[in-house]
Amino acid sequence: xxxxxxxxxxxxxxxxxxxxxxxxxxxxxxxxxxxxxxxxxxxxxxxxxxxxxxxxxxxxxxxxxxxxxxxxxxxxxxxxxxxxxxxxxxxxxxxxxxxxxxxxxxxxxxxxxxxxxxxxxxxxxxxxxxxxxxxxxxxxxxxxxxxxxxxxxxxxxxxxxxxxxxxxxxxxxxxxxxxxxxxxxxxxxxxxxxxxxxxxxxxxxxxxxxxxxxxxxxxxxxxxxxxxxxxxxxxxxxxxxxxxxxxxxxxxxxxxxxxxxxxxxxxxxxxxxxxxxxxxxxxxxxxxxxxxxxxxxxxxxxxxxxxxxxxxxxxxxxxxxxxxxxxxxxxxxxxxxxxxxxxxxxxxxxxx
Amino acid sequence: xxxxxxxxxxxxxxxxxxxxxxxxxxxxxxxxxxxxxxxxxxxxxxxxxxxxxxxxxxxxxxxxxxxxxxxxxxxxxxxxxxxxxxxxxxxxxxxxxxxxxxxxxxxxxxxxxxxxxxxxxxxxxxxxxxxxxxxxxxxxxxxxxxxxxxxxxxxxxxxxxxxxxxxxxxxxxxxxxxxxxxxxxxxxxxxxxxxxxxxxxxxxxxxxxxxxxxxxxxxxxxxxxxxxxxxxxxxxxxxxxxxxxxxxxxxxxxxxxxxxxxxxxxxxxxxxxxxxxxxxxxxxxxxxxxxxxxxxxxxxxxxxxxxxxxxxxxxxxxxxxxxxxxxxxxxxxxxxxxxxxxxxxxxxxxxx
DNA sequence: AGCGCTTTCGTAAGCGCTTTCGGTTACTGT
DNA sequence: ACAGTAACCGAAAGCGCTTACGAAAGCGCT
Numbered sequence: 001x002x003x004x005x006x007x008x009x010x011x012x013x014x015x016x017x018x019x020x021x022x023x024x025x026x027x028x029x030x031x032x033x034x035x036x037x038x039x040x041x042x043x044x045x046x047x048x049x050x051x052x053x054x055x056x057x058x059x060x061x062x063x064x065x066x067x068x069x070x071x072x073x074x075x076x077x078x079x080x081x082x083x084x085x086x087x088x089x090x091x092x093x094x095x096x097x098x099x100x101x102x103x104x105x106x107x108x109x110x111x112x113x114x115x116x117x118x119x120x121x122x123x124x125x126x127x128x129x130x131x132x133x134x135x136x137x138x139x140x141x142x143x144x145x146x147x148x149x150x151x152x153x154x155x156x157x158x159x160x161x162x163x164x165x166x167x168x169x170x171x172x173x174x175x176x177x178x179x180x181x182x183x184x185x186x187x188x189x190x191x192x193x194x195x196x197x198x199x200x201x202x203x204x205x206x207x208x209x210x211x212x213x214x215x216x217x218x219x220x221x222x223x224x225x226x227x228x229x230x231x232x233x234x235x236x237x238x239x240x241x242x243x244x245x246x247x248x249x250x251x252x253x254x255x256x257x258x259x260x261x262x263x264x265x266x267x268x269x270x271x272x273x274x275x276x277x278x279x280x281x282x283x284x285x286x287x288x289x290x291x292x293x294x295x296x297x298x299x300x301x302x303x304x305x306x307x308x309x310x311x312x313x314x315x316x317x318x319x320x321x322x323x324x325x326x327x328x329x330x331x332x333x334x335x336x337x338x339x340x341x342x343x344x345x346x347x348x349x350x351x352x
Numbered sequence: 353x354x355x356x357x358x359x360x361x362x363x364x365x366x367x368x369x370x371x372x373x374x375x376x377x378x379x380x381x382x383x384x385x386x387x388x389x390x391x392x393x394x395x396x397x398x399x400x401x402x403x404x405x406x407x408x409x410x411x412x413x414x415x416x417x418x419x420x421x422x423x424x425x426x427x428x429x430x431x432x433x434x435x436x437x438x439x440x441x442x443x444x445x446x447x448x449x450x451x452x453x454x455x456x457x458x459x460x461x462x463x464x465x466x467x468x469x470x471x472x473x474x475x476x477x478x479x480x481x482x483x484x485x486x487x488x489x490x491x492x493x494x495x496x497x498x499x500x501x502x503x504x505x506x507x508x509x510x511x512x513x514x515x516x517x518x519x520x521x522x523x524x525x526x527x528x529x530x531x532x533x534x535x536x537x538x539x540x541x542x543x544x545x546x547x548x549x550x551x552x553x554x555x556x557x558x559x560x561x562x563x564x565x566x567x568x569x570x571x572x573x574x575x576x577x578x579x580x581x582x583x584x585x586x587x588x589x590x591x592x593x594x595x596x597x598x599x600x601x602x603x604x605x606x607x608x609x610x611x612x613x614x615x616x617x618x619x620x621x622x623x624x625x626x627x628x629x630x631x632x633x634x635x636x637x638x639x640x641x642x643x644x645x646x647x648x649x650x651x652x653x654x655x656x657x658x659x660x661x662x663x664x665x666x667x668x669x670x671x672x673x674x675x676x677x678x679x680x681x682x683x684x685x686x687x688x689x690x691x692x693x694x695x696x697x698x699x700x701x702x703x704x
Numbered sequence: 705a706g707c708g709c710t711t712t713c714g715t716a717a718g719c720g721c722t723t724t725c726g727g728t729t730a731c732t733g734t
Numbered sequence: 735a736c737a738g739t740a741a742c743c744g745a746a747a748g749c750g751c752t753t754a755c756g757a758a759a760g761c762g763c764t
Binding site for chain 1: 368411413414415416417418420421426428435436437439442443445446449450452453458459460461462463465470476477478479480481482508594623624626627630649650652653654655656657666
């Protein structure tokens with residue numbers, strides 16, 4: 001045991017090295033050591049470099065808790081998602097983690113499980129944890145009271161230097177990166193209409209989600225532009241998940257057996273739709289065209305490869321965090337992410 | 353602004369309420385308040401309940417940094433993964449996050465990007481962050497020096513109360529939850545052999561990963577049991593990703609056009625293989641059977657639905673964290689996760 | 705009544721860091 | 735040579751909490 005100098009030091013009663021240990025080793029005060037390591041002005045470059053060298057050699061890593069308790073600012077950020085297993089959030093998380101790693105920030109990820117109460121609680125915890133920034137990717141407030149409470153908390157958080165960015169919704173008066181859902185919705189709908197489909201069904205998530213509302217609005221526009229009434233189009237609401245897609249597909253097949261295309265409002269639901277169609281022996285795109293939205297990683301590898309709307313989710317995650325990290329601006333910034341139609345093999349001209 | 357009482361209080365110069373504010377409001381000392389909130393002995397239940405009530409009403413949330421700086425113990429845990437976008441890690445993360453939420457712990461997720469240096473650094477950061485437990489799901493140490501360094505750090509971390517659990521490898525002498533890769537490998541291989549396949553190719557990740565090695569060993573056992581030589585079986589190593597699967601498939605198709613089954617060592621690679629076969633117009637399972645490993649969420653929704661080995665990844669994530677949270681035991685605990693063969697539509701009796 | 709004991713609560717000492725403020729030194733100008 | 739300035743560094747005061755430790759109060763006992 002004593003042949004291991006580091007283990008020995010640590011065994012002296014402390015789990016890790018303290019700044020004081022580094023300062024002593026370098027022959028300076030802890031104030032100087034602190035300034036050297038955090039690159040604050042007031043130390044000659046010569047001394048600072050020496051201290052940093054000593055710290056590096058000793059394997060010193062600052063205690064974040066002490067750091068943020070003393071300094072206020074924190075080297076960690078929070079990410080709120082509905083469910084990390086949902087590929088939409090997975091990719092966003094990937095982007096956020098990537099930027100986090102690059103900037104030397106630790107990322108705390110919170111599940112809300114699509115429960116507004118949980119969401120509020122998670123946001124509060126994040127604030128209490130004094131994270132430097134909060135990225136809210138999954139926000140599902142429906143009750144105005146909850147939303148107001150969150151808004152108030154975030155406002156006071158921001159007032160004290162906290163940064164907030166929201167992805168996909170613009171209801172918390174924070175910086176936001178917003179996919180151009182309207183254009184995307186218009187594009188898929190138009191694609192289907194251009195192919196000649198007239199009996200189209202829409203598989204949607206809950207309309208209370210702005211994402212759903214925007215995509216639907218785009219679709220409606222496309223119908224209007226084509227001079228086709230949208231009122232008769234069946235829009236089935238179901239959970240924004242694969243299972244929800246299955247349920248919706250069953251429902252459509254039962255109630256509207258004559259539809260020739262199913263337009264799902266996200267890929268996860270589209271995958272559910274495809275699996276139901278496969279089980280029923282309904283050929284895609286032969287007898288039924290199917291479209292998704294998001295272009296999750298597997299979309300291209302499905303059979304048939306899914307026609308969908310590409311959303312740069314990893315990018316959006318990166319952008320959101322970067323935006324939050326920037327100097328705060330007086331009024332919320334907006335950044336729109338392009339939605340591009342990606343035509344693959346799940347759509348075709350309708351049969352006869 | 354003054355009509356918002358909470359905003360007003362907060363605006364007094366502090367981002368959030370302090371324990372002292374609660375103590376004053378409840379008419380007790382901060383020591384008593386602390387004890388009441390953390391449910392430490394030494395306070396009458398009556399007083400404690402009152403303090404908790406006050407705190408709840410005020411919306412007080414303790415500052416974790418102060419908490420863990422003072423108390424040592426921390427209410428957060430770390431999770432190390434290669435890449436959150438990889439579905440294997442996504443599901444594990446989902447399990448860890450679920451337990452975290454249930455236990456009121458915040459979870460810090462770190463990407464290693466499959467880089468051992470990054471991994472080491474991330475582990476060190478987590479230790480410096482004083483997380484209460486570390487779950488290492490993606491460990492890719494190959495250089496013994498790196499591994500030893502990590503082991504030393506983790507050992508000293510544990511000596512001071514830190515908890516460590518590893519998923520899928522058992523090289524850091526920590527608690528581990530280990531999928532029964534051997535049995536799983538044996539099962540898929542046997543399935544293919546039972547169907548009558550004799551010209552089988554294996555699509556593997558890097559052999560240096562114990563996961564890969566174990567699964568291969570199981571496969572070899574199945575061949576041995578069937579009295580079929582394994583030496584001639586082509587084993588193509590490629591990155592453990594969808595793209596790797598594609599590369600491997602191309603290679604196999606070029607070098608061994610006569611194989612009737614491709615056994616991929618994870619689903620991601622299998623998905624890549626399937627997409628190559630689809631592009632080439634090779635029918636699955638008609639002309640080629642394909643198997644995966646892991647049973648990621650989409651496996652069942654692929655076309656054809658993938659025959660694979662189910663690994664309870666969400667469960668494994670939950671188990672790992674729960675295990676780490678338990679009282680530490682003298683010697684590392686092991687928990688094996690069952691691997692069940694799931695036969696679906698991507699395998700069949702070979703043609704002719 | 706006085707003694708020890710237990711229970712309940714408050715006082716105060718840190719946890720490891722950042723940062724203000726004051727002191728020291730080195731340098732300029734006269 | 736000396737005042738004035740700037741650059742650098744150290745002492746010490748917290749950040750908000752936990753947790754010894756000690757004080758006070760209530761209890762049964764002699």
